[in-house]
Amino acid sequence: MKVGIVREGKIKSDTRVPLTPKQCRYLLDRDRDLQIFVQPSQERCFNDSEYQNQGIPLTENLAKCDLLLGVKEVPISLLLPNKTYLFFSHTIKKQPYNRELLRSILQQKIRLIDYECLRDSSGQRIIAFGRWAGIVGGHNAILTWGRREGEFLLKPMHECHDWAEAQTYYQNLPLSHIKLVVTGEGRVAKGATEVLDLMKIKRVLPQAFLEKNFNEPVYTQLAVKDMYRKRGEISFDETHYYQHPSQYESIFEPYTHTANIMLNGIYWDSRIPVFFTSEDMKRKDFTIRVIADVTCDIAPDSSIPSTIRASSIAEPIYGYDPVSEKETQPFQSHCIDVMAVDNLPNELPRDASEDFGNQLISKVWSELNQADSRMIYEATIALDGDLNKPYEYLRDYVS
């Protein structure tokens, strides 16, 4: 098999890679029939010479490759027809901004396998950058609070050499008695709580978070049962909830009167209740002043109405005025600060890429070589110029 690693084209400053130079070498040493080529790039967190030093040839033209690996969406103008591509396509929620991309993939008879759709037999995603998004999201939430309150300046993660350096700043942060609520229990939420634990922010149960005053910074983490209830019922059936989220309503409101900081780490789609509305955000007793929205769906199709755009690593924070519902300068007392960077793992690209490549090698690589792999079939959105069966529901989106 001939594999090509494409140069990232969507966000040039996205420096992540699907396989590090050493991981390429590892794979080559174990498979004589494998060849790997890398498109040169000035931007990658692993530079061209690091690939060359591992004996991986650089080439602009990847036309000879069977499988092309990227991270973010490959721009339409760079797609090669009739190839197999593996990248995050952000099409499965019918995202309007990627409709043309999927159309073009179909027209060019490209086989598209999406990392986001690779799942194990229990339906769990098996490869993701989520933990790193959570780690950087947790860091940025506290960084934003420190700047907003003028309490301290935390070095931005992307200015740290690596994750190990960032951790050295967590020991003695002069944090006031904040209350921070983390939503979700997946990779993002776990990464975020890793940071909060390292900062020695005390973890408390949701009920204590709502009812007690603390003389130290605290956080709580909410599972789905803490965030939703079936309309007209008290008991909560998680299996039923996941099957029919639209029959449920949010019970997040008490946290909007209690928390200072919210870190959103759930998966969300339009069937799922929103946490609060823009009207709720206008209320005087809405205490949340910093929202680190790692989930980062853009309003109005978002669980958080103040996420009106994605922000960038260079300028991660914007203000949101709840009265005008418009963007403002950050760090103003009457406004809420929003951190909505949509490529957070790229603040720690080497750590995140290495972790991602390890997951790709250990959980996916052998499946790619099996013609009848169920895992690959179910993650294949397009092939032979048509939608794959599990993605038939995208027909109206592309037609």
Ligand SMILES: NC(=O)c1ccc[n+]([C@@H]2O[C@H](COP(=O)([O-])OP(=O)(O)OC[C@H]3O[C@@H](n4cnc5c(N)ncnc54)[C@H](O)[C@@H]3O)[C@@H](O)[C@H]2O)c1
């Ligand atoms: N901003 C970024 O750079 C960035 C990077 C990676 C991931 N993300 C986003 O973060 C979100 C979470 O990613 P993850 O890797 O933690 O996913 P995950 O699958 O590991 O976890 C998702 C969590 O969301 C919650 N959840 C799932 N279904 C839900 C539902 N129907 N209703 C309410 N909550 C539900 C659960 O707590 C679950 O554990 C995704 O939307 C992902 O796209 C953002």
